Every structure is written in structure tokens, then in C-alpha cells.
Amino acid sequence: MTTISYIPSTSRRQTYLNVGHTVKSWLLTKDHKRIAVLYILSITFFFFIGGSAATLMRLNLLTPAGNLVLESTYNKLFTAHGVIMVFFFLIPSIPATLGNFIIPLMLGARDLAFPRVNLLSWYLYIAGGSLAVWALLAGGVDTGWTFYEPYSSTYSNGWVALTICGIFIAGFSSILTGLNFIVTTHTMRARGLTWFRLPLFIWSLYATSLIMVLGTPVVAITLALVALERIFGIGIFDPSIGGDPVLFQHMFWFYSHPAVYIMILPAMGVMSEVIACFTRKRIFGYKFVAFASVAIAVLGFLVWGHHMFVAGQSAFEGMVFSLLSFLVAIPSGVKVFNWTGTMYKGSIELKTPMLYALGFIGLFTIGGLTGLFLATMGADMHLHDTYFVIAHFHYIMVGGAIMGYMGGLHFWWPKITGRMYPEAWGRASAVIIFLGFNLTFFPQYLLGYLGMPRRYHGYPAEFQVLNVLSTAGASILGVGYLLPLGYLLWSLKRGALAGDNPWNAAGLEWTTTSPPPSDNFDQSPVVTEEAYNYARIDAELVASPIPGAI
Amino acid sequence: MNTGFQFIPPHASAMSWQVDWLLLALLGLTIFFTVLIFFFIVLFAWKYRARPGHKAEQVEAPMALEIALWGIPFILCLGLFWWGTRLFLSASRPPAGAMDIYVIGKQWMWKIQHPEGRKEIDELHVPLGRPVRLIMASQDVIHDFGLPAFRIKRDVVPGSYSVQWFTPTAVGEYHLFCDQYCGAQHAEMIGKVVVMEEADYQRWVAGSVTDGPMRQGGEQLFVNMNCMSCHGQWAPTLAGLYMSRVRLADGRTVQADDAYLRRSILDPGADIVAGYQANQSVLMPSFRGTLTEEQIDQLIEYIKSLAPAAYLEEPTTRPVSNGGADLELRKPGEGGPPPLTPDPNKPVE
Numbered sequence: 001m002t003t004i005s006y007i008p009s010t011s012r013r014q015t016y017l018n019v020g021h022t023v024k025s026w027l028l029t030k031d032h033k034r035i036a037v038l039y040i041l042s043i044t045f046f047f048f049i050g051g052s053a054a055t056l057m058r059l060n061l062l063t064p065a066g067n068l069v070l071e072s073t074y075n076k077l078f079t080a081h082g083v084i085m086v087f088f089f090l091i092p093s094i095p096a097t098l099g100n101f102i103i104p105l106m107l108g109a110r111d112l113a114f115p116r117v118n119l120l121s122w123y124l125y126i127a128g129g130s131l132a133v134w135a136l137l138a139g140g141v142d143t144g145w146t147f148y149e150p151y152s153s154t155y156s157n158g159w160v161a162l163t164i165c166g167i168f169i170a171g172f173s174s175i176l177t178g179l180n181f182i183v184t185t186h187t188m189r190a191r192g193l194t195w196f197r198l199p200l201f202i203w204s205l206y207a208t209s210l211i212m213v214l215g216t217p218v219v220a221i222t223l224a225l226v227a228l229e230r231i232f233g234i235g236i237f238d239p240s241i242g243g244d245p246v247l248f249q250h251m252f253w254f255y256s257h258p259a260v261y262i263m264i265l266p267a268m269g270v271m272s273e274v275i276a277c278f279t280r281k282r283i284f285g286y287k288f289v290a291f292a293s294v295a296i297a298v299l300g301f302l303v304w305g306h307h308m309f310v311a312g313q314s315a316f317e318g319m320v321f322s323l324l325s326f327l328v329a330i331p332s333g334v335k336v337f338n339w340t341g342t343m344y345k346g347s348i349e350l351k352t353p354m355l356y357a358l359g360f361i362g363l364f365t366i367g368g369l370t371g372l373f374l375a376t377m378g379a380d381m382h383l384h385d386t387y388f389v390i391a392h393f394h395y396i397m398v399g400g401a402i403m404g405y406m407g408g409l410h411f412w413w414p415k416i417t418g419r420m421y422p423e424a425w426g427r428a429s430a431v432i433i434f435l436g437f438n439l440t441f442f443p444q445y446l447l448g449y450l451g452m453p454r455r456y457h458g459y460p461a462e463f464q465v466l467n468v469l470s471t472a473g474a475s476i477l478g479v480g481y482l483l484p485l486g487y488l489l490w491s492l493k494r495g496a497l498a499g500d501n502p503w504n505a506a507g508l509e510w511t512t513t514s515p516p517p518s519d520n521f522d523q524s525p526v527v528t529e530e531a532y533n534y535a536r537i538d539a540e541l542v543a544s545p546i547p548g549a550i
Numbered sequence: 551m552n553t554g555f556q557f558i559p560p561h562a563s564a565m566s567w568q569v570d571w572l573l574l575a576l577l578g579l580t581i582f583f584t585v586l587i588f589f590f591i592v593l594f595a596w597k598y599r600a601r602p603g604h605k606a607e608q609v610e611a612p613m614a615l616e617i618a619l620w621g622i623p624f625i626l627c628l629g630l631f632w633w634g635t636r637l638f639l640s641a642s643r644p645p646a647g648a649m650d651i652y653v654i655g656k657q658w659m660w661k662i663q664h665p666e667g668r669k670e671i672d673e674l675h676v677p678l679g680r681p682v683r684l685i686m687a688s689q690d691v692i693h694d695f696g697l698p699a700f701r702i703k704r705d706v707v708p709g710s711y712s713v714q715w716f717t718p719t720a721v722g723e724y725h726l727f728c729d730q731y732c733g734a735q736h737a738e739m740i741g742k743v744v745v746m747e748e749a750d751y752q753r754w755v756a757g758s759v760t761d762g763p764m765r766q767g768g769e770q771l772f773v774n775m776n777c778m779s780c781h782g783q784w785a786p787t788l789a790g791l792y793m794s795r796v797r798l799a800d801g802r803t804v805q806a807d808d809a810y811l812r813r814s815i816l817d818p819g820a821d822i823v824a825g826y827q828a829n830q831s832v833l834m835p836s837f838r839g840t841l842t843e844e845q846i847d848q849l850i851e852y853i854k855s856l857a858p859a860a861y862l863e864e865p866t867t868r869p870v871s872n873g874g875a876d877l878e879l880r881k882p883g884e885g886g887p888p889p890l891t892p893d894p895n896k897p898v899e
Contacts, residue, residue: 003860011717054692062867069736070737070802071734071737073736075731075733075734089878096563101630129784136858142732142734148691148730149692150690150691150692150708151691151731151733155691162755173825180866239707239709240708240839245708246707261649271808279606279870280600280605280606281606281608281609284609284610284611285616292728309638310703310704311707312705312707315642318638319635322635323631323633326630326631327624329623329627330627333619334616334619334620338611338619340587340591340594343591343594344590344598344609345598345606345607345609346594347598347599347604347605348594348599348600349600358595361587361591363715365584365587366580369580369583372576372627372630373576375634376572376576376630376631376633376634377571378568378569378572378633378635378636378637378638378641379569379634381641381701381702381703381874382569382632382698382701384697384701384729385730386729388572439607446557448558449573450556450557450558450698450724451559451698451699451727452639453728453729453737454729455731455736457736458737459737460725461738462555462556464555476652486638487684489575515641516593534606534608538606539730
């Protein structure tokens with residue numbers, strides 16, 4: 001990497017944050033960093049709406065009769081929770097925020113390939129999200145985020161078409177973001193930054209972008225067909241007018257299973273960056289980890305039928321999907337083994353991002369292995385559509401994707417804001433979220449094994465103890481999520497100045513100032529070495545131990 | 551039903567134990583890898599903690615280790631895949647001679663009818679030790695007939711039959727849950743399975759029958775709908791049809807199981823029997839929307855009653871059809887009920 005001279009941060013230096021202070025300068029910006037900040041604000045808003053719905057659900061499930069809300073309200077709550085968390089928080093979470101901010105910096109580029117398209121993505125996301133919130137305020141939807149036919153087209157009385165319209169529009173945001181990342185990675189890498197010198201964050205976001213571009217159109221088509229059937233009565237999925245409800249499930253899961261990898265692959269990319277930095281090592285088996293991302297993206301498209309073992313597809317189809325689902329587990333396992341291996345003989349510092357990363361490994365391991373239960377047809381015929389499934393995918397999506405997002409947010413927070421978050425509070429939040437998460441979702445594995453179905457407003461009395469434990473855990477988890485909201489906001493004004501490279505991390509994003517100037521680099525960087533060359537960085541630190549300089 | 555706190559749901563069939571053994575193996579695998587990963591994370595985080603004088607050592611992963619990390623999980627996965635698939639397949643194939651019980655799901659109740667005629671709602675009474683085959687249909691949206699004590703469930707999809715089976719091995723009452731979200735009162739679409747001694751079941755099934763056996767209702771429909779004006783004359787006879795192999799006009803050969811009969815009633819153009827495709831003007835009309843799910847079940851139960859008893863016992867040894875020839879009546883005295891009408895076995899030219 002090029003060595004640039006150390007410039008102390010001053011408040012007068014031009015940064016992407018102080019080039020303009022008007023609302024217009026934010027809403028019409030083409031700077032990928034400002035757009036990333038817009039995304040951070042908007043996904044945080046949606047996260048707390050989705051989280052409020054979950055809070056009400058967990059409170060309702062304190063008693064077997066479900067005394068807090070009406071059954072029809074409960075159905076709308078879990079639908080709102082699922083729709084908002086999946087389509088308006090998890091899918092854009094890491095790619096649209098950290099990816100948007102960091103990818104051009106990591107590549108040594110001045111922006112993404114299509115800055116205007118990037119801004120359009122955000123507007124599409126906001127338009128889609130507004131429609132979804134409008135549907136929620138107007139009375140809500142009760143189909144579940146899966147919109148299963150023929151319930152969603154013929155029987156549901158909620159605002160199905162409006163919600164579908166919102167998801168449809170937000171889908172284009174996802175497609176455009178993916179397209180932008182793919183083109184940027186191909187065309188805008190710094191001189192010398194070859195494919196196998198790329199940070200693994202880029203590899204995983206590249207794989208994610210492939211899924212976004214290839215998968216999202218299918219769910220858009222599927223949901224458009226549901227809306228056509230609902231509004232005009234064209235028989236596509238409803239058997240009473242000549243349709244096939246199982247066809248809907250094939251089309252829906254063709255996107256929505258790969259969508260799980262849209263959520264988890266970027267978090268895996270964050271893991272590689274954070275673990276390399278806080279162990280001061282290159283990632284164990286770099287190429288294996290890189291290719292594992294691509295393998296997950298490709299195989300992820302071929303496993304959708306494991307959602308349908310008992311749904312009416314043939315046993316032969318089930319066999320094929322079961323086998324492929326086992327195969328997709330292997331590259332995920334390889335990543336976990338390699339991250340753990342990276343710690344071997346490292347110099348490990350348990351800062352907040354690293355604590356989140358270790359939490360990620362633990363929770364993702366449990367979530368992934370319990371996924372094998374559901375890939376096994378003989379076990380799935382008992383566990384399907386029970387709380388076991390809920391626990392499994394929350395271990396992946398919350399334990400994996402959100403832990404990854406939080407880890408990445410803390411890791412790059414000094415770069416994004418120029419300020420340090422308070423370390424002790426950060427560590428506390430990581431530990432609280434880990435404990436609260438396990439207390440919330442581990443009892444749900446047991447509930448599922450005992451047979452408690454998902455999407456139940458009430459339940460038989462013998463399930464109460466585990467439900468109370470889960471709700472208790474959720475309240476701890478809630479505290480864990482509110483803490484960072486508080487101290488991160490506090491740090492914007494009061495946090496210590498970060499300097500350009502507080503972690504002494506590898507990667508081009510740390511060679512520019514914090515916060516970076518509008519066009520990222522004063523001079524275009526040239527790359528002369530592999531990613532994660534911590535041996536060199538640490539050797540130079542010993543030679544000239546100036547904080548923030550490399 | 552045990553309403554106290556429990557860790558293991560009751561076991562009410564041999565399958566429930568088989569599923570639990572599989573789950574135990576998966577649990578073992580999960581614990582092994584989780585403990586392994588946690589152990590090394592904690593060990594490394596302590597042993598290689600950053601401290602003055604300690605430096606990271608750059609170590610490359612040996613190729614043999616990387617290959618082992620791909621290979622060993624791969625082999626374990628293949629083994630689990632095979633185990634789970636075999637179990638699922640055996641849970642999907644009802645044994646010969648299973649007793650049929652008809653289940654109809656609708657928002658938000660389960661309507662169940664026994665062939666002897668007894669009906670029940672949100673309860674399923676079954677005799678101990680006899681394989682039970684559930685023939686399930688939905689009147690509206692997708693439901694799911696979930697039986698945690700038997701470790702099985704199947705979606706009940708509108709427009710077609712779903713089938714599942716189990717052999718109860720313990721007397722008692724067990725949960726019945728709708729496992730597929732079906733609308734406002736999904737969480738109230740629950741009931742119970744009552745496993746009874748054979749004698750108790752016989753007493754139960756004979757008590758308070760209002761409509762007579764299902765096949766009688768089916769026969770009545772057969773007459774009222776004027777089915778016999780064609781079937782047995784220029785349309786295929788239905789005697790001996792059930793579970794026989796039928797050659798179709800497009801060259802396929804299918805087994806005349808419940809799903810086939812249902813399709814033939816609702817969508818008669820889908821599977822035209824070989825030799826009957828000639829005359830468009832006498833093609834059977836669809837009875838979709840004309841018949842309720844209960845009536846379809848009754849008709850099928852009636853058609854089943856026309857099959858020789860021997861064919862019901864041993865589904866695998868049935869003769870293979872050769873065109874329209876084996877649609878002729880079975881010889882009398884094979885145990886089946888008397889034939890409907892002599893079959894000219896020729897479409898009207």
C-alpha cells in the first residue's frame with residue numbers, strides 16, 4: 001500500500017460531512033458516503049418499527065391465552081415484523097450502508113460506478129418503505145411476510161396489494177445497488193488491486209450483488225402475479241380459479257431463500273475484516289474463504305425446495321433439494337473453521353467489533369447446524385413450521401446478520417464519523433446482545449421440538465415456561481439494541497477524535513482521513529501487496545509508533 | 551394430555567421414536583461442532599491475547615487441513631441426508647391395508663369423517679395398533695395437519711389430496727395443530743387425536759352415526775348425479791377400478807389411487823382412459839364447484855367399495871392394465887361387491 005503522510009485531524013479540514021449543511025445538500029447528494037449515511041438513518045428507523053412489532057408479540061406470548069392483543073392484531077404484528085425486518089432492514093442493512101460507504105474506499109475509487117443510480121436506489125427504497133408503512137398505518141396486512149397463496153390473493157382482507165407494491169419498488173433499489181457494486185468492483189479497482197488482493201469484504205459483497213441482481217426480479221414477478229390475481233382475479237395460484245398454490249411457493253422461495261444469503265454474506269465479509277484486524281493476521285485460507293462466498297451464492301439458488309418438503313412437492317424433488325441444502329452448508333462451515341483458524345497464533349484484542357465477531361461465529365455456528373435439522377427431510381417433517389424454524393433463522397439473521405452489522409458499524413464508525421465510540425459501553429452492548437439473544441431464541445428451539453407452531457397468538461399451557469423465558473430474553477435484547485443507539489449518537493459530539501486509522505488496520509479505506517474528503521483520496525492509491533499484510537503494518541508500527549500512521 | 555412442563559413431547563408411534571433418534575444424531579453433531587468452535591475461540595482468545603512482547607505469527611493454512619475441513623463435513627452430511635431421506639420416504643408410503651380416514655380442513659376447523667360414517671370436528675379418534683391413512687383436502691386455503699406426538703405433519707393444499715399415515719402405539723390424547731398459517735383464527739385451529747383400544751374404537755365409531763357409511767352417501771350421489779348413465783356404458787366402469795393400473799389415451803399408465811379419482815372427477819379431461827378419447831360430445835363435464843369436498847370423499851369411498859377386497863389388501867400385486875381390456879368387470883366371487891352394469895367397454899362411435 002502507498003504510504004501517505006500523517007495529517008492530524010482538524011475541524012477545518014474538508015470532509016464529506018462538512019461540504020454542505022443544507023437538507024438539499026443531503027437529499028441531492030451523489031456522494032456514496034452521504035448516501036450510506038442516509039441509508040443508516042433510514043434502516044435504523046425501520047429496525048425500530050420492526051422491533052416494536054416484535055416486542056408486542058413477545059409481550060402477548062407471556063400468557064397462553066395471549067391477553068395483550070387480539071388474534072387478528074397479532075397476525076398483523078408478525079406480518080409487519082417480517083416484512084419490515086426482511087425487506088426494509090436486513091436486505092439493505094450491510095450492503096446499502098457499510099457496503100456503500102466502504103466499497104469505493106476499499107477499492108481506492110472516488111465513488112461507485114453510477115453515483116446517480118446510487119441515489120436513485122435510496123429514493124426507491126424510501127418510496128417502497130413509505131408504501132409499506134402506509135399499509136401498516138392504514139390497517140396492516142395479515143398474510144405473513146411469505147404471502148402464501150391462495151390466502152394472500154383471495155382470502156386476506158388486509159392491504160396486501162399496497163404492501164406488495166412497496167416490496168416491488170424496494171426490490172429495484174436492491175437490484176440497482178447490486179448492479180452498481182458489480183460494475184464498481186470490475187472497473188474501479190485501484191492500480192495493482194488484483195482479484196486475489198481484494199479484501200474478503202469485497203468478495204462477499206460481490207457474491208451478494210450477484211444474488212440481488214439475479215434473484216430480486218423473480219420475487220418482483222411473483223408478487224406482481226399475486227397482485228394481479230388479487231385485483232383482477234386472473235387465476236395463477238388460486239386453485240379455485242385454475243391456479244397452483246405450490247407454484248407460488250416455488251417462485252417465492254426461489255428468491256427468498258437466496259435472500260437469506262443476501263443477509264448473511266455481507267456479515268461474513270465484515271467478519272473477515274474484523275477478525276484479521278484484531279488478530280493482526282492474514283485470513284487463514286484466503287482463497288477458500290473467497291470462493292466459499294461464490295459457492296454460497298451459486299448453491300444458494302438451488303436449495304429453495306427445502307422450504308416445501310411437506311408442502312406438496314414430490315418426494316423426489318425433496319431429495320434433490322435436501323442434498324443440495326446439505327452441500328450449501330459446507331462452504332459456510334469452511335468459513336467458520338477458517339475464522340477460528342485465523343485466531344491461531346494471532347495477537348488478539350477483544351475490542352467491541354471483535355466481541356461482535358466472536359458472537360457472530362458462535363451464533364452463526366448454532367444457527368447453521370440447526371439448519372441441517374431442517375434440511376434433513378425426516379427431521380423437517382416434525383420441525384417444519386414450528387418455533388424451531390423461527391429459532392433457526394433468527395440465529396442466522398439476528399445472531400448472524402445483525403451481529404455482523406453491529407460489528408462492522410463499530411469497526412468503521414471512526415472512519416464514518418471521525419469519532420470513537422466509548423469502548424466500555426460498546427463491549428457491554430456486545431455482551432448484553434449476545435446473552436439476551438440466546439435467552440430469547442434458545443427456548444424457541446425447545447418449543448419447536450415440543451411442537452409449538454409458528455404464528456400462533458396463543459398456545460397450550462405447557463409451553464408457557466419457555467415462552468416467558470423467551471420474552472425475558474427479548475427485553476434484555478431490547479436494552480442491548482437501545483444502548484448503541486444512545487452511545488453512538490453521544491459519540492458524534494463527545495467521542496474522542498479517531499485519527500485516520502485507530503485500529504492500525506489494513507485496507508485502503510484506512511489510508512485516507514477520517515471522515516474522508518468528498519472525493520475520498522488526495523491521490524489515487526496504488527496497491528503492491530496482498531490484503532491483510534499485518535506483518536508489515538506491525539513491523540512499521542514498532543519502527544515508528546505514531547498512532548494513526550502506517 | 552400432559553399439561554405440565556416437558557422437554558420431550560410424548561411418543562405415540564414407532565415413527566416418533568425413529569424421528570427422535572435422527573434428531574438425537576443431529577443434536578450430537580451440533581453439540582460436537584459448537585463445543586469444538588467455542589473451545590478453540592476461548593482457548594485462542596486467551597492464549598494469544600495481545601500483550602507486551604507477544605507478536606502475531608503469520609501461519610498459512612496447510613492444504614491438507616483445508617481439504618479435511620471441506621471433506622469431513624461433506625461425508626457427515628451425506629450420511630445424514632441418506633438417513634433423513636429414508637425416514638421421510640417410509641413416512642410417505644402408507645402400508646397396505648391401512649384404514650382410511652377423510653380429513654377436510656377449512657377456516658378454522660378440521661372436519662373428519664370415518665368410512666363407517668361417523669363424523670367429528672377438531673378430534674380424530676383412531677384405534678391402537680392399526681395403520682391409519684389420512685386423506686386430506688382443503689376447502690379454502692392451505693392448512694397443515696400437524697401431529698407432534700407422531701412427529702409428522704403435511705400441508706393440506708386446496709385443489710389436491712395430501713396423504714399421511716401413522717400407526718398409533720400408545721393410548722392417550724395428543725395435540726393436533728394447524729401448522730400452516732391460514733388466517734385470523736389460525737391459532738384456534740387446534741384439536742386432539744384420541745388413540746383408543748380397538749374395542750373402544752369399534753364402540754365409538756358405531757355410536758351416533760347419523761348418515762350411514764360414507765360409501766352409501768357416495769352411492770346416493772352416484773345415482774343423483776346420473777353418473778351411471780355413462781359409467782359402465784360408454785364411459786369406463788368403476789367396478790374394480792380403485793388402485794388398478796389404467797392406461798391413458800396419451801400412453802401413460804397411472805395407478806387409480808385417490809388422487810387420480812379426485813382429478814378425474816374435478817378435471818375429467820386431464821387423464822382420459824385409452825380408448826375413450828374418440829367422441830368429444832360425450833366427454834364428462836367437470837364437477838368442480840358442483841361437489842363439496844365431503845361429497846368427493848364420499849364418491850371416492852363408494853368407488854373404493856366397488857374394488858375387490860383382495861386389491862385393497864395388496865396394492866403391489868395388482869395386474870398391469872393393457873388398454874381398456876382390464877377395465878372390464880372383475881370376475882364375480884372375488885370378494886368385491888356386485889358389478890354396476892355390464893360394460894360394453896366401447897366408446898360410442
